[in-house]
Amino acid sequence: MRAITLAPARDAHSGFVWRLRNAPAVRAASINTDRITKAEHDVWWELRTLENNLVLADLWIILDNGAHCGYVRLDNQRDANWTASVSIAISADHRGRGIATDVLRRLLPSRARTIGYLGLRATVRRDNPGSLIAFLKAGYRLQVSVDDTWVTLEQDMARRRP
Numbered sequence: 438m439r440a441i442t443l444a445p446a447r448d449a450h451s452g453f454v455w456r457l458r459n460a461p462a463v464r465a466a467s468i469n470t471d472r473i474t475k476a477e478h479d480v481w482w483e484l485r486t487l488e489n490n491l492v493l494a495d496l497w498i499i500l501d502n503g504a505h506c507g508y509v510r511l512d513n514q515r516d517a518n519w520t521a522s523v524s525i526a527i528s529a530d531h532r533g534r535g536i537a538t539d540v541l542r543r544l545l546p547s548r549a550r551t552i553g554y555l556g557l558r559a560t561v562r563r564d565n566p567g568s569l570i571a572f573l574k575a576g577y578r579l580q581v582s583v584d585d586t587w588v589t590l591e592q593d594m595a596r597r598r599p
């Protein structure tokens with residue numbers, strides 16, 4: 438039986454996260470589509486690690502029966518509503534098996550609540566059906582949008598039972 442779990446990212450996961458972030462589909466889905474150099478990634482990783490007290494509490498590695506198959510990240514929006522922005526990426530050979538939907542629906546809300554977030558927000562390209570479907574199936578609601586490229590989906594944590 439398949440078991441999808443989350444593990445807080447540690448230094449040993451840095452290379453995996455860097456490589457997946459540079460995968461073509463992940464770059465295409467990102468606001469910054471540039472390739473991230475290892476030097477840029479290392480600086481980003483170092484800063485995040487310091488901010489998060491050596492364990493990257495808002496970056497998790499997604500495990501499929503213990504094997505690395507993706508990551509999910511929360512970025513503090515620093516708004517009055519305590520909303521975090523969600524980024525998720527699944528390795529190409531694990532896509533289309535319901536893993537993102539499972540993480541977003543079952544595993545992420547309790548992690549976000551533990552940190553203190555009250556809401557979750559995803560900014561997704563209109564031409565990314567896999568991502569849109571995963572967030573919608575996980576209970577996110579589409580927000581009114583006037584942008585031709587991006588849509589915003591939100592999950593109000595107060596509406597969800599813990």
Ligand SMILES: CC(C)(COP(=O)(O)OP(=O)(O)OC[C@H]1O[C@@H](n2cnc3c(N)ncnc32)[C@H](O)[C@@H]1OP(=O)(O)O)[C@@H](O)C(=O)NCCC(=O)NCCS
Pocket residue numbers: 462463466467523524525526527528531532533534535536537538539559560561562565566567568570571
């Ligand atoms: C988007 C992404 C995270 C989805 O992960 P995943 O584990 O493959 O998603 P799921 O298997 O849970 O699929 C979600 C739904 O989308 C559907 N789907 C996936 N890819 C699709 C595609 N290209 N076209 C249409 N539907 C698609 C699946 O069939 C599934 O629907 P179903 O449950 O009704 O069958 C993954 O494809 C990925 O990492 N892509 C690159 C990075 C990215 O886009 N991240 C999101 C940025 S916000």
